[in-house]
Amino acid sequence: MATSEVQTVNTSADKAKLAGAVALLLGAFVAFYLLSGKGALAQWAALIVGVAAAVVVFGVSESGKQLVAFGRDAWRETKKVVWPARKEAMQMTAYVFAFVFVMALFLWLTDKTVEWLFYDVILGWRK
Incomplete structure (x- = not known):
């Protein structure tokens, strides 16, 4: 019988990366609304840059690497399906x-x- 393990974030550096990704994401949304008087281009640029930075920071964390590995495995399994x-x-x-x-x-x-x-x-x- 296989045991189910819950994996948590262990290292403080990884926790800091995840917290930074969340902070960047929240900052992107705050900037989007704060820049409403500057025009749509500034708003969307701030949002896109903030979300992209959050994705990059999340991607270099251990959780992000595991998510990418999971996506690759899922894609590989999808290719094995006989449709x-x-x-x-x-x-x-x-x-x-x-x-x-x-x-x-x-x-x-x-x-x-x-x-x-x-x-x-x-x-x-x-x-």
Whole structure:
């Protein structure tokens, strides 16, 4: 049985990098709103530069490196997937639509049957 481990930030340098990334991100948003009187170009430039700096600082942290490694592994696994042919995909889609239609019809009939049973037969509200 595999054990699940929660990985946390251990080093103080890594914590400082993450805190710096968060501070840069917050600073970018604050600058965006503070520069509202300077024009849209200044606002968006400050936002883009701040977010880019936050991404770079996060990227050099251990958490950022792990995220990039995870993304690479996920991409590698996606390439291994054997995707269905168009015909198979269309058949499976048709099966799903048919099942949804049959299930909707079943639920509608069940709803109407229960409605008739309660309101007409048991309570006698509709005459």
